[in-house]
Amino acid sequence: MSRYWSKVVQGLTPYVPGEQPKLPNLVKLNTNESPYGPSKRVLDALRAEVGDTLRLYPDPGSDKLRAAIAKRHGLKSENVFVGNGSDEVLAHVFMALLKHEDHDRPLLFPDITYSFYLVYCGLYGIAYEPVPLNSKFEIDVGDYIKPNGGIIFPNPNAPTGQLVPLPDIERLLQANTESVVVIDEAYVDFGGVSCVSLIQKYPQLLVTHTLSKSRALAGLRVGYATGHPELIEGLNRVKDSFNSYPLDRFAQAGAAAAMEDEAYFAAMCQKVIASKQSLVADMQALGFDVLPSAANFIFARFPGRDGADIAAKLRERSIIVRHFRNPPRISPFMRITVGTDEQCAGLVEALREIVYTNKNK
Numbered sequence: 001m002s003r004y005w006s007k008v009v010q011g012l013t014p015y016v017p018g019e020q021p022k023l024p025n026l027v028k029l030n031t032n033e034s035p036y037g038p039s040k041r042v043l044d045a046l047r048a049e050v051g052d053t054l055r056l057y058p059d060p061g062s063d064k065l066r067a068a069i070a071k072r073h074g075l076k077s078e079n080v081f082v083g084n085g086s087d088e089v090l091a092h093v094f095m096a097l098l099k100h101e102d103h104d105r106p107l108l109f110p111d112i113t114y115s116f117y118l119v120y121c122g123l124y125g126i127a128y129e130p131v132p133l134n135s136k137f138e139i140d141v142g143d144y145i146k147p148n149g150g151i152i153f154p155n156p157n158a159p160t161g162q163l164v165p166l167p168d169i170e171r172l173l174q175a176n177t178e179s180v181v182v183i184d185e186a187y188v189d190f191g192g193v194s195c196v197s198l199i200q201k202y203p204q205l206l207v208t209h210t211l212s213k214s215r216a217l218a219g220l221r222v223g224y225a226t227g228h229p230e231l232i233e234g235l236n237r238v239k240d241s242f243n244s245y246p247l248d249r250f251a252q253a254g255a256a257a258a259m260e261d262e263a264y265f266a267a268m269c270q271k272v273i274a275s276k277q278s279l280v281a282d283m284q285a286l287g288f289d290v291l292p293s294a295a296n297f298i299f300a301r302f303p304g305r306d307g308a309d310i311a312a313k314l315r316e317r318s319i320i321v322r323h324f325r326n327p328p329r330i331s332p333f334m335r336i337t338v339g340t341d342e343q344c345a346g347l348v349e350a351l352r353e354i355v356y357t358n359k360n361k
């Protein structure tokens with residue numbers, strides 16, 4: 001604590017990202033990155049950006065990238081906003097669309113969800129109300145049909161991986177017309193159905209995406225939002241009051257190439273989905289409860305065992321997964337990113353040792 005800090009900073013509880021270990025040879029299954037590298041077309045596009053033009057600022061509107069995203073989703077560029085990772089896009093969404101000074105209706109989001117939402121509420125002073133997941137750890141959209149200042153949840157949800165079906169999202173949109181509904185589709189490509197198709201019909205719907213997971217570009221930091229041009233304009237107003245050039249030349253070129261390489265994208269998603277199916281079957285055979293996952297990670301617990309303890313024992317075997325102590329309801333679980341088949345096989349062997357023997361090493 002410093003006496004020079006502003007009051008807002010004194011009150012912040014910042015987000016703690018999953019560990020990015022400096023140690024070599026760790027099997028890293030803790031932050032839901034892709035186990036495969038990006039498309040070759042992305043690498044070529046990045047190399048082509050190395051040159052004298054780096055002395056010039058990048059395109060502030062990221063026009064080429066927004067056009068590629070729009071084309072991929074059958075939209076117009078005016079429906080697309082891009083930012084430095086979807087975290088930055090979300091930050092602008094909270095400021096532009098979810099913060100209200102004229103009423104005190106709270107923002108609604110699940111009690112178990114992406115914990116950055118809570119951090120943005122703290123940063124911007126937004127009133128919120130956590131809505132409990134049901135007994136099966138699912139989002140029930142009926143619980144969100146009440147007065148609110150906005151609604152946000154990931155679909156599939158994180159860290160549970162469970163999906164809200166498209167008709168339920170539409171039911172929510174029909175009932176909730178007076179505030180913005182943000183669906184965070186960071187993981188939708190691994191088994192969900194995107195609701196981008198609904199944005200033409202519902203001007204209050206904003207859908208966010210990231211290139212960090214299914215496009216294997218966590219290192220490039222690119223995310224985007226799609227929605228009605230008026231919502232996008234609200235986001236641009238915040239962006240241009242914050243940083244006019246959030247995406248550098250590499251990010252714009254690499255991300256555009258990734259959006260254009262549909263074949264590589266589809267093949268990588270299929271590979272991860274197939275590995276997930278085998279991993280779930282293997283873990284269930286060991287006796288783990290695994291929640292149904294439409295994401296590139298699974299949320300699993302072993303009856304009678306503490307998630308933190310199993311995660312610590314995996315770490316001793318050079319495998320890192322994510323464990324959340326809070327809320328206590330999820331502390332038996334571990335969130336495990338789907339790796340390559342080889343990584344998944346190593347994980348299953350390690351888990352077998354941990355749950356069926358008392359050996360520590």
Ligand SMILES: Cc1ncc(COP(=O)(O)O)c(C=O)c1O
Pocket residue numbers: 031032084085086087088114154158184186209210211212218222223
């Ligand atoms: C639900 C959800 N939304 C958004 C993000 C942010 O992704 P990025 O900032 O890498 O685009 C993450 C990252 O893990 C996430 O889990």
